[in-house]
Amino acid sequence: MIKLNPKLSQKLSYTILFLATVLAVVPVVVIIFIIIKNGASAITWEFLTSMPKDGMRGGGILPAILGTLSIVTCAIAITLPIGVCAAIYLSEYAKNNLLTRIVKLAIVNLAGVPSVVYGLFGLAIFVMFLKLGVSIIAGALTLSIMELPVIITTSRSALNSVPYSFREASLSLGVSRWQTVRYIVLPNAIPGILTGAILSISRISGETATILFTAAAFSVPHLPHSVLDQVMTLPYHLYIISTQIPNMPENVIFGTALVLLLMVLTMSFVAIVTRIYFRKRRKW
Amino acid sequence: MRKIIDNVIEAVIFMCGILSIVFVVLIFGFLFKEGFSFFKDFGIIKFITGQFWYPTSDTASFGILPLIIGSVLVTVGACIIAVPIGIMSALYISEIVPKGVRDVLKSLVELMAAIPSIVIGFVGMVTLVPFVRTLFDIPTGLTAFSGSIMLAFMAMPTIVTISEDAIRSVPWQYKEGALALGATEWQTMRRIVLKAAMPGIIAAIMLGIGRVIGETMAVMMITGNSARIPHSIFEPVRTMTAVIASEMGETVSGGIHYRALFAIALVLFIVTFIVNFIADLFLGKNKNK
DSSP states (O other), X not given: OOOOOHHHHHHHHHHHHHHHHHHHHHHHHHHHHHXXXXXXXXXXXXXXXXXXXTTTTEEOOHHHHHHHHHHHHHHHHHHHHXXXXXXXXXXXXXXXXXXXXXXXXXXXHHHHSOHHHHHHHHIIIIIIISOOOSSHHHHHHHHHHHHHHHHHHHHHHHHHTSOHHHHHHHHHTTXXXXXXXXXXXXXXXXXXXXXXXXXXXXXXXXXXXXXXTTTBOSOOSSOOOSTTSOBOOHHHHHHHHHHTSTTOOHHHHHHHHHHHHHHHHHHHHHHHHHHHHHHHHOOO | OHHHXXXXXXXXXXXXXXXXXXXHHHHHHHHHHHHHHHHHHHOHHHHHHOOOEETTSSSOEEOOHHHHHXXXXXXXXXXXXXXXXHHHHHHIIIIIXXXXXXXXXXXXXXXXXXXXXXXXXXXXXXXXXXXXXXHHTOSOSOSHXXXXXXXXXXXXXXXXXXXXXXXXXXXXXXXXXXXXXXXXXXXXXXXXXXXXXXXXXXXXXXXXXXXXXXXXXXXXXXXXXXXXXXXXXXXXXXXXXXXXXXXXXGSOTTSHXXXXXXXXXXXXXXHHHHHHHHHHHHHHHHHHO
């Protein structure tokens, strides 16, 4: 083998690293570009606000949009308070003992469980065992368990980023531990918790495998009016029209994908802006 | 009075804290209950080593070997693509580019993680699949190979972000020391930085693998869904996750096929538990430095 001069080998390696970075970044740009280019023409007011027609081939996707919104709202309403409390427990109360280590291990484990396994679990416990049926609430409960580790982890790092001296100052004034958490730590951690929550909403909006057997329906002729209703959801609708229905007009599929993508990316964007805004205003 | 309220609230907080344990136990319990009753009927050895997945034929056979091979094949394929590219771009992003560019590149990589897998699957189906078919001149583009490429993209954000964090947390003294001895920047990166960041990078790879094994929708749409043992990566395969997602709807609740799918979920649960546990060990190692 030829021994390269170190300078030259550095140049060569940097070029290779650069190309690798291009490979890592380009696909996401290409995917977004393809969806916008092919889907933009389908997006009209009617598409967003009317019911599907002609076996989904025409009309709009309103029930799917509302279905996704209702599941996601229920899921975050369940998971956020529990997750924040769990984070408070871990960062403010938990001692460094066996129980805490088991809790942390459980969180790591929950975070790694595949979404389709959550779906199966949701089917077994919520749909069958608790007899909630395939419904918004069964799907939301399943999603909320799936999202719990994410909420706990982001909330915990938000709580941990509040300087320890804040707590000491409050405790030394004779304020109880809970009062300190409630009036000193939590208000300062809210931005971080909020950012995590918005990112979670974005993530569960696009989740398909979890709600496949717990909430999603092929087609529902009316809009959802109770949490015990089956619903159409955007990701499941996209799955159906892109794989199950023959002769589906392509721009309708791309249009549906674009609506889902916009929803998810808008929320990620809002989360990032929130983070930057609060970081600038932070006083420490 | 305030004391009582405090105590009640702290009790609630404690209960939320240990709820994660309850959920893990519940998930395992429900999967195990159905899975175990399936093993009693069909046999665990026949299940793991059986070569035929014919869940609906008259003499039903529930061998998941083809599914395990399918999952392993796309996972290994995705790793071969994503690991080197991911680590190289993590190096590039954290060590070579200026800070402004770094933030942009990092956000772009993370953006990929925000795109729902169903959207990625759909785009792969209409672009990558026909491309692979014409490029290699094979009967169908729905292959393990296409699945590997798509999964590599999906694992990329995990691998890049976590490796990048590990690389950036290498103490600057290590680098200065090497540079002072006359090593070039690249030699320092390759021999010192990469070595010091290795535990974090291994954790990143494990978490990436966890993500790939559990991925369902995109894999189901792109790998062709054929539960036969493939002879090469240019043939359709079916993964464990895809089997659950595509067959659960057709099963009779409580029937043997239904319970077989729970048994597969149990296998997935255990595998991802091990993978994430290892990742966590390495992450802890990185922090102790």
